[in-house]
Amino acid sequence: MTGKISVVGLGPGNPDQITPEALKAVAEARLFFGYGPYLDRLSLRPDQQRVASDNREELDRSRAALQAAAAGEKVCVVSGGDPGVFAMAAAVCEAIEDGPEPWRHLELEVVPGVTAMLAVAARMGAPLGHDFCAISLSDNLKPWTLIEQRLRAVAGAGLVIALYNPISRARPWQLGTAFAILREVLPWSTPVIFGRAAGRPDEMLRLVTLADADASTADMATCVIIGSPETRVIERPGRTPIVYSPRSAGGPR
Template identity: 70%
Template sequence: MSGQLFVIGLGPGNASQVTPEASHAVAEAEFFFGYGPYVDRLELRPDQTRIASDNREELSRANAALQRAAEGAKVAVVSGGDPGVFAMAAAVCEAIEKGPVEWRDIDLTIIPGVTAMLAVAARIGAPLGHDFCTISLSDNLKPWAVIERRLEAAASAGFVIALYNPISKARPWQLGSAFEILRRHLPGDTPVIFGRAAGRPDERIEIVKLEQADPAKADMATCVMIGSPETSIVERAHKPPLVYTPRFSTESSQ
């Protein structure tokens, strides 16, 4: 008899940003699979079991969770942010596609969460007020040449761009290369937002101009947002500035 599998988004790290739907699923599940720091966010009961693994073991984690669910258990796979944004929902779907046919009968519920991009945007104003896109700078699962082409296309098209996985010890150069590409297409005064750990005690939000953007300001807990040519900074005398992208576009159709 098949059990149930929840894929749960825990938000950016602030407990108040976990949705009621996610909290209900956590209360119902018996086994919890996830990257160690995400599983550690949970306050589990003695009758609930956590099974932590490394961040690069997404597919094997999904396989293990599905196998446990196929045996009749109520299982949760947890992600930070939203599970459908560069996270575990895609790994679970891939595992179902490639796995035993009986896995397709498992009762699967994917529960959305507040992703880092939305948490950072809310802290700073409304930088995503008009068309935007999201790009991961990690080349673990796609070639760097593909990332370069997508950055070129997004900047040329006038999208606001949110960058996930901007930098790591294994690839410290990629965010700097991304900025070089973007500077070829965007004005030097385009706003860049470094949003680290939005909503957590160690939160750091910083606004700079693209021409001054320093990749050293980012780490893997940072979502980097690059405005479009229409993105504005609204200075306020006694409060932090607002960054927003107008809901209308002034670009010509030509």
């Protein structure tokens, strides 16, 4: 008998943003693999078991989960946000492709979740209201030269940009360099949103212009959204400004 493996997104951290589909997948599983802080978000039953690992061990975690599923277990691999956005679903697929033949016959379910850029955007209005893209600034799995190339291309194409993994102790310079690249292409008045822990009690949201964007205000858990030349800010006395990208666009200027 073969088991089942579900890759589940728990959203950005607010329990209200966990989907009913994700809760159903959690209720049906017995063995849970994930980064410890993500597993801590779950209220597991006594018959459910957790296997925590470091956040940088995605492939090893995926292989262990697949081995358990192949042995007949109902397995849940947990991600923050959405599992398909810079998260565990791709790692599980990669492990299946490179793994033994029986793994290809397992029942695989990927359960979507609210990813960070959606949570941050919703708190500020509709900055993703027109064409946008998401880029990870981590160069662990791709060269920095490729990241620079993509930043220039999407900024020149007029896309709103959501930056994941913007800065860390090992990469303290990359977000500042990304801002410098974008200032070569975009108006310096372009809105920039720093969003951390959107919807949680420790939420931090900050709106600045590209000219004033300071990389030191971000950390690894921050999602940074850079508007397009069409993105607008509606000032509201006594209330948080609304940031939105109109549904129409005029193209490069």
